[in-house]
Amino acid sequence: xxxxxxxxxxxxxxxxxxxxxxxxxxxxxxxxxxxxxxxxxxxxxxxxxxxxxxxxxxxxxxxxxxxxxxxxxxxxxxxxxxxxxxxxxxxxxxxxxxxxxxxxxxxxxxxxxxxxxxxxxxxxxxxxxxxxxxxxxxxxxxxxxxxxxxxxxxxxxxxxxxxxxxxxxxxxxxxxxxxxxxxxxxxxxxxxxxxxxxxxxxxxxxxxxxxxxxxxxxxxxxxxxxxxxxxxxxxxxxxxxxxxxxxxxxxxxxxxxxxxxxxxxxxxxxxxxxxxxxxxxxxxxxxxxxxxxxxxxxxxxxxxxxxxxxxxxxxxxxxxxxxxxxxxxxxxxxxxxxxxxxxxxxxxxxxxxxxxxxxxxxxxxxxxxxxxxxxxxxxxxxxxxxxxxxxxxxxxxxxxxxxxxxxxxxxxxxxxxxxxxxxxxxxxxxxxxxxxxxxxxxxxxxx
Amino acid sequence: xxxxxxxxxxxxxxxxxxxxxxxxxxxxxxxxxxxxxxxxxxxxxxxxxxxxxxxxxxxxxxxxxxxxxxxxxxxxxxxxxxxxxxxx
Numbered sequence: 001x002x003x004x005x006x007x008x009x010x011x012x013x014x015x016x017x018x019x020x021x022x023x024x025x026x027x028x029x030x031x032x033x034x035x036x037x038x039x040x041x042x043x044x045x046x047x048x049x050x051x052x053x054x055x056x057x058x059x060x061x062x063x064x065x066x067x068x069x070x071x072x073x074x075x076x077x078x079x080x081x082x083x084x085x086x087x088x089x090x091x092x093x094x095x096x097x098x099x100x101x102x103x104x105x106x107x108x109x110x111x112x113x114x115x116x117x118x119x120x121x122x123x124x125x126x127x128x129x130x131x132x133x134x135x136x137x138x139x140x141x142x143x144x145x146x147x148x149x150x151x152x153x154x155x156x157x158x159x160x161x162x163x164x165x166x167x168x169x170x171x172x173x174x175x176x177x178x179x180x181x182x183x184x185x186x187x188x189x190x191x192x193x194x195x196x197x198x199x200x201x202x203x204x205x206x207x208x209x210x211x212x213x214x215x216x217x218x219x220x221x222x223x224x225x226x227x228x229x230x231x232x233x234x235x236x237x238x239x240x241x242x243x244x245x246x247x248x249x250x251x252x253x254x255x256x257x258x259x260x261x262x263x264x265x266x267x268x269x270x271x272x273x274x275x276x277x278x279x280x281x282x283x284x285x286x287x288x289x290x291x292x293x294x295x296x297x298x299x300x301x302x303x304x305x306x307x308x309x310x311x312x313x314x315x316x317x318x319x320x321x322x323x324x325x326x327x328x329x330x331x332x333x334x335x336x337x338x339x340x341x342x343x344x345x346x347x348x349x350x351x352x353x354x355x356x357x358x359x360x361x362x363x364x365x366x367x368x369x370x371x372x373x374x375x376x377x378x379x380x381x382x383x384x385x386x387x388x389x390x391x392x393x394x395x396x397x398x399x400x401x402x403x404x405x406x407x408x409x410x411x412x413x414x415x416x417x418x419x420x421x422x423x424x425x426x427x428x429x430x431x432x433x434x435x436x437x438x439x440x441x442x443x444x445x446x447x
Numbered sequence: 448x449x450x451x452x453x454x455x456x457x458x459x460x461x462x463x464x465x466x467x468x469x470x471x472x473x474x475x476x477x478x479x480x481x482x483x484x485x486x487x488x489x490x491x492x493x494x495x496x497x498x499x500x501x502x503x504x505x506x507x508x509x510x511x512x513x514x515x516x517x518x519x520x521x522x523x524x525x526x527x528x529x530x531x532x533x534x535x
Contacts, residue, residue, distance in 0.1 A: 006453065007490070007492075009529055014522075065503055065524070066524050067525075248532060251528060
């Protein structure tokens with residue numbers, strides 16, 4: 001019995017907020033397609049409930065027996081735009097309701113997959129789904145939506161970029177809090193267990209378990225214990241810590257999959273913050289020696305953190321997937337909120353940071369009068385970073401009607417609160433309204 | 448099922464006696480014990496084996512109640528989680 005190791009594990013969980021952020025069951029809905037939306041919706045409900053009915057009891061039992069909190073139990077499904085291609089007039093609201101009802105029946109926190117992948121072009125069903133996202137999010141409680149508008153091998157679908165800027169505005173006009181349930185991606189991954197961007201890609205199997213770990217507090221404490229260390233030591237420390245954290249994800253995922261009788265798919269090696277004290281990614285960067293997140297040096301600190309987490313985590317897990325990197329949502333990270341309130345961090349610096357980590361401009365509140373074309377411009381900029389750098393990027397911005405810079409919005413719980421951040425007041429409308437497609441980039445001559 | 452029981456709190460008379468008596472009453476076999484006082488805090492770790500028909504949830508609840516009575520924090524978790532984190 002190694003007392004020190006036992007003590008270390010218990011301390012990580014009890015004092016440093018180590019937890020399994022999510023156990024997400026991916027469920028394929030391709031066998032639910034009927035050609036008639038009402039029947040398809042019924043089949044969607046039946047399949048989700050049949051496959052996921054034991055997910056929450058199993059996760060709760062594992063949490064109790066092994067003493068590790070499992071914060072969220074979630075479901076990701078096939079992008080539902082693919083389920084209604086045979087309908088003359090696809091109506092996705094019954095499917096959104098079926099997803100929501102099924103999520104409530106099996107008591108999962110969220111269900112992702114009210115999604116479309118349109119990086120090359122939009123089918124009539126894709127367009128119908130995008131048009132119905134605001135209504136679907138308003139009519140449901142647990143459904144999350146995502147749209148992939150670009151990819152390194154496809155380029156950027158700028159018609160979809162324009163539509164998504166308008167879509168975000170339409171959602172915020174109903175209720176800005178609904179906008180946090182929509183993510184616009186470039187290079188979306190098919191096995192992401194994190195919300196709001198989770199969906200279960202068509203290349204995945206019928207049903208499988210994915211886990212996402214979280215432990216910013218554990219990494220921060222480990223670095224804080226070495227105030228005079230050089231970067232080699234810092235990187236080694238992060239790698240070792242990430243290894244231990246990721247082993248939890250691997251272990252819990254494997255046990256959950258065995259008990260549920262389904263394959264275990266991937267561990268997502270992400271550092272996901274919460275607004276709780278001591279659970280902040282920004283604090284890790286500050287502990288490395290930055291007075292506040294956003295200071296020159298922040299991008300370098302984030303780059304080394306992100307890379308060291310992957311290096312440590314890859315060996316800890318059998319299969320790694322998802323987004324795998326440090327998340328930098330503004331509203332979900334106590335020190336990020338502080339930096340934004342004090343004006344230490346700007347949208348432009350956040351954009352630079354997204355070039356070296358996962359995922360993108362995340363949980364950022366902007367003034368309510370930000371034009372749709374400006375939001376489309378932000379989506380296009382983030383997507384361009386992802387497209388050129390062969391990485392996933394995303395935009396989850398929240399225009400808050402009636403609010404301006406200096407105000408704040410409260411999301412509640414894990415989603416935190418966000419100060420309204422300043423957006424460049426220039427005009428992108430001519431650029432966005434051109435329409436068409438930005439071709440895929442050249443994959444050689446990298447500079 | 449092998450478990451690790453940890454007991455942490457302010458040192459006082461009879462913590463070990465009360466915890467081990469409770470474990471014996473629950474038919475839990477102690478395989479290894481480590482106990483120390485760290486900066487005034489009583490810290491004990493036990494490796495133990497639950498009976499074949501043992502109800503983990505009930506034993507956990509009993510131990511937590513006992514911890515509340517004595518004024519110490521008692522945690523119980525299956526041993527595999529510690530191996531998973533620390534062993535290659």
